[in-house]
Amino acid sequence: MSISTQVANAVVAELKKNMQKFSIQFEPAMLVLPNFESSELQTIRVTVVPRTLEIERNSRNSAKYIVGIDIGIQRRIENTPEETVENLGNLVDEIILFLKSTNLSEFHSAQVSSIANDPIYSPEHLQQKRIFTSVLNVKYVLFD
Numbered sequence: 001m002s003i004s005t006q007v008a009n010a011v012v013a014e015l016k017k018n019m020q021k022f023s024i025q026f027e028p029a030m031l032v033l034p035n036f037e038s039s040e041l042q043t044i045r046v047t048v049v050p051r052t053l054e055i056e057r058n059s060r061n062s063a064k065y066i067v068g069i070d071i072g073i074q075r076r077i078e079n080t081p082e083e084t085v086e087n088l089g090n091l092v093d094e095i096i097l098f099l100k101s102t103n104l105s106e107f108h109s110a111q112v113s114s115i116a117n118d119p120i121y122s123p124e125h126l127q128q129k130r131i132f133t134s135v136l137n138v139k140y141v142l143f144d
Helices: 003-017 081-100 123-129
Strands: 027-030 045-059 062-076 111-117 131-143
Touching: 003 027, 003 045, 003 062, 003 081, 003 131, 045 131, 062 081, 081 111, 081 123, 081 131, 123 131
Parallel strands: 027 045
Antiparallel strands: 045 062, 062 131, 111 131
């Protein structure tokens, strides 16, 4: 199993283990091809996807690994787009705060180095598909 997949699985495990910390319940999953039909988004989908791997050489015998994962938060909207963006945006914020302050118990050497929320939400998905979509880009640093 690749290092990026191991980190993604560790993030899923950490989210599952700490579900009580979130105001809205969800079932996180690691997927390589996250593609949902609108009918599958009646409940919140939190999908963790391995995205990038950078390796920087520190010395002849050691390297720094930067593992990038994407976390997609999606749900079909039921209320107005404004209410949905506010409610699910709060969940996105909770996930960000959780990830930045939590070490991965299944991958102790991985430390969060940065988190970006891009897009915060997709206006196109809201308008055209009535789906809230937000993506977190999380980078973890590991040393060997």
